[in-house]
Amino acid sequence: MNGKxxxxxxxxxxxxxFILGPEVGSLEEQLAQFSGCRYAVMCANGxxxxxxxxxxxGVGPGDAVFVPSYTxxxxxxxxxLAGATPVFVDIDPSDYTMDRASLAKAVPYAVELGLRPAVxxxxxxxxHPANYPLLEEVSRRHGLRIVADGAQSFGASADxxxxxxxxxxxxxxxxxxxxxxCYGDGGAIFTNDARLAxxxxxxxxxxxxxxxxxxxxxxxxxxxxxxxVLLEKLGILxxxxxxxxxIADFYANxxxxxxVVPAVRAGVESAWGQxxxxxxERDAVRDHLQRRAIxxxxxxxxxxxxxxxxxLFPFSPDGLSNTSQLSAQALSLPIHPYLxxxxxxxxxxxxxxAITTGAKL
Ligand SMILES: *Cc1c(COP(=O)(O)O)cnc(C)c1O
Numbered sequence: 068m069n070g071k072x073x074x075x076x077x078x079x080x081x082x083x084x085f086i087l088g089p090e091v092g093s094l095e096e097q098l099a100q101f102s103g104c105r106y107a108v109m110c111a112n113g114x115x116x117x118x119x120x121x122x123x124x125g126v127g128p129g130d131a132v133f134v135p136s137y138t139x140x141x142x143x144x145x146x147x148l149a150g151a152t153p154v155f156v157d158i159d160p161s162d163y164t165m166d167r168a169s170l171a172k173a174v175p176y177a178v179e180l181g182l183r184p185a186v187x188x189x190x191x192x193x194x195h196p197a198n199y200p201l202l203e204e205v206s207r208r209h210g211l212r213i214v215a216d217g218a219q220s221f222g223a224s225a226d227x228x229x230x231x232x233x234x235x236x237x238x239x240x241x242x243x244x245x246x247x248x249c250y251g252d253g254g255a256i257f258t259n260d261a262r263l264a265x266x267x268x269x270x271x272x273x274x275x276x277x278x279x280x281x282x283x284x285x286x287x288x289x290x291x292x293x294x295x296v297l298l299e300k301l302g303i304l305x306x307x308x309x310x311x312x313x314i315a316d317f318y319a320n321x322x323x324x325x326x327v328v329p330a331v332r333a334g335v336e337s338a339w340g341q342x343x344x345x346x347x348e349r350d351a352v353r354d355h356l357q358r359r360a361i362x363x364x365x366x367x368x369x370x371x372x373x374x375x376x377x378x379l380f381p382f383s384p385d386g387l388s389n390t391s392q393l394s395a396q397a398l399s400l401p402i403h404p405y406l407x408x409x410x411x412x413x414x415x416x417x418x419x420x421a422i423t424t425g426a427k428l
Contacts, residue, residue, distance in 0.1 A: 075295040088291030094298050098255060101301060102221075102231025106264035108256045109289035110271045113218040113240025114141040116254035119287060120214045120236050121149040121186065123266040130185035131177035133211075135165050136370040136382065137390040138190045142216050143371050143380070152182055155372045155382035160389045161330050163343070164197035165189040171205050173383035180381055186212045191220030191230060193366075193399075194246060194311075194340035195331050199225070199234045214238060217257075219340035221247045222308045226334045231257035241297060246311075246338040247304050249293040307404040311339035314402050314411055318342055321415045325422045327396075341366060342402040346422060349396050355421035361414055364399045 079088060091109055098107035110116050126132060132146040136155040146153040154177050157169035165187075174184050187206050189197035197215065206213050217223075217230045218240035224230065231237050239245070241253030256267055269276045274284030315337070319328045327345035331337050343366065346352050356363045370390045371377045400414055 072296055072299045075299050076292060079291050079295045085291050086288055088294070090291050090294035090298060091289055094289075094294040094301075095255075097298065097301060098231070099257070101304075102229045102237075102257055104232040104237075104257045105259045106257070106261065107231070108258075108264055108267040108271070109294065110254045110256065110267075111287040111289060112252040113216075113238060113242065113245075113254040114145060115271075115285070115287040116238035116240070116256045117141065117188070117214065117216060118145040118148055119267050119270050119285075120238060120256055120263075121145060121151070122270055122284075123263055124186065124212060126151050126185055129183050131174075131180075131182035132186045132188060133165075133170055133173055133177075133184070134188045134371075135190050135192070135390070136372040136377075136387050137163065137367060137393055138192065138216070138371065139218070139367070140371060140374070140377075141218075142188055142190055143377055146188075147380075151185065152177075153377070153380050154182070155370075155377075155380065155387060157383055157385070157387045157389050158192070158393065159198075160392065162195045162332060162335075163192045163329070163393060164195060165202060166389065167198070167201045167205060169383045169385060169387075170202060172385055174205065174209050174211070176384045177381070184209050184211055186214060188214055188216050189234075190216040190218075191223065191338075193329065193343050194220045194223055194338035195329070196220055196223050196225045196230055196233055196335055196337075198332065203234065212236075218242075218245060220338045221245065222304050223338035224336045225332070230338070232259075235260065236263060241293065246308065246340050247297065247300060249296045249300070251290070251293055253289050253293045253297065255289075308336070308338055310404040311402055312336070314404075314406055315339050315342055317411055318344075318400060318402075318415065322418060325419055339402055341399040343397050343399045344418075345393065345396040346398055347396060348422075348425065349398050351425075352418065352421040353398055356414075356417055359417050361417055362401055365397060366399055367394060367397075370394050
């Protein structure tokens with residue numbers, strides 16, 4: 068184990084304030100500063116972070132919440148848990164984040180269905196911030212709120228502003244495989260809105276405010292031990308993202324002629340939570356890599372709108388064709404910050420071989 072993290076853990080064991088200890092407050096300050104927003108509120112995980120925001124905004128039955136179908140289940144799950152209706156929206160095929168035109172059509176469609184359009188939850192898929200200025204044009208026109216699901220993008224930026232300060236509220240996850248991962252579960256919410264921040268702090272502690280229960284909340288605190296780990300890891304996050312960027316550049320330069328490689332918008336620095344290419348014969352390429360002990364992953368083999376628990380919820384009236392295509396062709400390659408150059412070269416060699424031989428061997 069990294070010596071600094073070990074010492075930070077030992078300090079927590081020594082002072083014994085395992086819940087909401089001093090490290091949690093320090094981390095909230097440092098994360099807010101890092102992301103360029105006024106408030107960071109720590110909570111137990113990235114799923115709760117989203118749910119807490121919906122609860123704070125009073126989202127419930129009759130409300131439509133617009134979410135991509137091409138995302139991790141938690142993005143839509145929290146909407147249903149809040150009693151509202153997830154309405155699925157397509158993604159832009161270039162960077163896999165929410166498509167503005169699909170959202171613009173989904174909003175009046177939700178009204179036709181008798182729902183009240185309430186919130187949009189764009190997802191910074193694979194580490195690329197969604198196009199908030201563009202999505203805000205739609206949300207402003209219809210009076211919708213936006214909460215960004217930044218579970219995969221903490222540390223990324225757009226036009227010089229970091230995730231956490233790109234829209235009115237942002238959530239993230241510190242699950243170990245995310246760009247900033249702790250040694251268990253963790254999450255946070257970022258906002259400039261003082262009232263939202265204080266409601267969230269109450270909601271994460273059973274609705275308590277100054278010793279009284281003023282609202283129905285939940286138990287969603289971050290363990291002090293995780294805060295201690297995150298304080299240490301935050302210090303090296305920028306360096307780790309630079310190294311992911313170098314790997315992404317290498318993959319783009321060596322794979323663009325045989326596969327569709329991810330494109331980020333001008334002004335965006337992705338956190339590269341995943342490096343996801345599109346290939347026909349995806350499953351065969353994946354088998355080829357697996358036989359050579361190269362780990363790859365498919366995010367997401369089945370989009371949410373066809374999963375049993377979500378199949379009855381509405382989706383944007385023009386359909387979700389980009390989502391379906393991505394589900395069939397997306398393949399995520401290894402991109403952790405400590406992947407050696409020889410390992411990167413081996414990944415490229417095998418991917419190229421799998422594709423150029425038709426991967427039918
Ligand atoms: C990981 C993830 C979440 C949930 O975070 P947890 O900390 O695992 O609860 C939510 N949304 C997206 C897009 C994710 O990738």
